[in-house]
Amino acid sequence: MWQLFQFPLCPFSRKVRLMLTEKGVPFELVRESPWERRDEFVDLNPAGRTPVMVESDRGIVLIDSRAICDYFEETVDAVPMIPGPATDRAEIRRLVAWLDEQLYADVVGPLLEERMRKRLVKREAPDTKVLREAMRACNAHLDYLDYLLDHRRWLAGPLLTLADLAAAAHLSVADYLGGVDWRGHKQTVDWYGVMKSRPSFRPLLAERMEVITPPAHYDKVDF
Structure with a gap:
C-alpha cells in the first residue's frame, strides 16, 4: 500500500x-x-x-x-482530475500553480510560520503585522475566486478538478489558522461549503494539530 x-x-x-x-x-x-x-x-x-x-x-x-x-x-483512470482538451487542462494547471505558489506565498505560508512554526518549534510570539498582511492578501485572493465562480460552476470550468482540490486544501489550512475572513465572499463560501461536504474532505476537517485549535466554524459545512 x-x-x-x-x-x-x-x-x-x-x-x-x-x-x-x-x-x-x-x-x-x-x-x-x-x-x-x-x-x-x-x-x-x-x-x-x-x-x-x-x-x-x-x-x-x-x-x-x-x-x-x-x-x-x-x-489511475478513475475520476480524472485534469480532464478535457489541452486548453482545459492548461487552465487547470495554471490555477493549481497560482494556488500552490501565489496563495501559499501570500497567505498560507506566512500563517503557518506565524501561528504554527513559531508556536511549536521556535517558541516565539507571532508577528501581528505579518498576520494582518496575510489576512489582507487572503481577501484579495478570495475576490479572484469569487470572480471565477461568477463565471464558472467550478474554479476551472463545468467539472470538479484538481484546481478545486488545491484551492480547498490551501484555504482549509488558512481557515484552521484563523486567517480567512469569509464575509462578503458568498460565491466562494457556497463553493467551499460544497467542498467541505464531500466525503473526501471530511477526514481533513476532523484532524487537529497539537496545541493549535481551529475556529468554531472550521469543520461546519454551514458556516
Missing part, C-alpha cells in the same frame, strides 16, 4: 489526499514533522519537505505534490 508522509496542516499533502480519495486510491498516512529533519525522511527527500509518497513493495518514491498528482492522474 502507498504511504503518504505528511503532517495535518501541510496544504500540499491535503491536496494529494483529496485527489487520492476522490480517485479511490488506498493509502496510509505517516505523520512527519519536516522541521525535525529526521534522517530517514531526508533520505527519502533531500529537500526535507512534505508530501512524499512511498510504495515500498515496488520501490517507488514520489516527491512534490504536483508530481504526485500528475503520477496518479496518468496511472
Whole structure:
C-alpha cells in the first residue's frame, strides 16, 4: 500500500489526499514533522519537505505534490482530475500553480510560520503585522475566486478538478489558522461549503494539530 508522509496542516499533502480519495486510491498516512529533519525522511527527500509518497513493495518514491498528482492522474483512470482538451487542462494547471505558489506565498505560508512554526518549534510570539498582511492578501485572493465562480460552476470550468482540490486544501489550512475572513465572499463560501461536504474532505476537517485549535466554524459545512 502507498504511504503518504505528511503532517495535518501541510496544504500540499491535503491536496494529494483529496485527489487520492476522490480517485479511490488506498493509502496510509505517516505523520512527519519536516522541521525535525529526521534522517530517514531526508533520505527519502533531500529537500526535507512534505508530501512524499512511498510504495515500498515496488520501490517507488514520489516527491512534490504536483508530481504526485500528475503520477496518479496518468496511472489511475478513475475520476480524472485534469480532464478535457489541452486548453482545459492548461487552465487547470495554471490555477493549481497560482494556488500552490501565489496563495501559499501570500497567505498560507506566512500563517503557518506565524501561528504554527513559531508556536511549536521556535517558541516565539507571532508577528501581528505579518498576520494582518496575510489576512489582507487572503481577501484579495478570495475576490479572484469569487470572480471565477461568477463565471464558472467550478474554479476551472463545468467539472470538479484538481484546481478545486488545491484551492480547498490551501484555504482549509488558512481557515484552521484563523486567517480567512469569509464575509462578503458568498460565491466562494457556497463553493467551499460544497467542498467541505464531500466525503473526501471530511477526514481533513476532523484532524487537529497539537496545541493549535481551529475556529468554531472550521469543520461546519454551514458556516
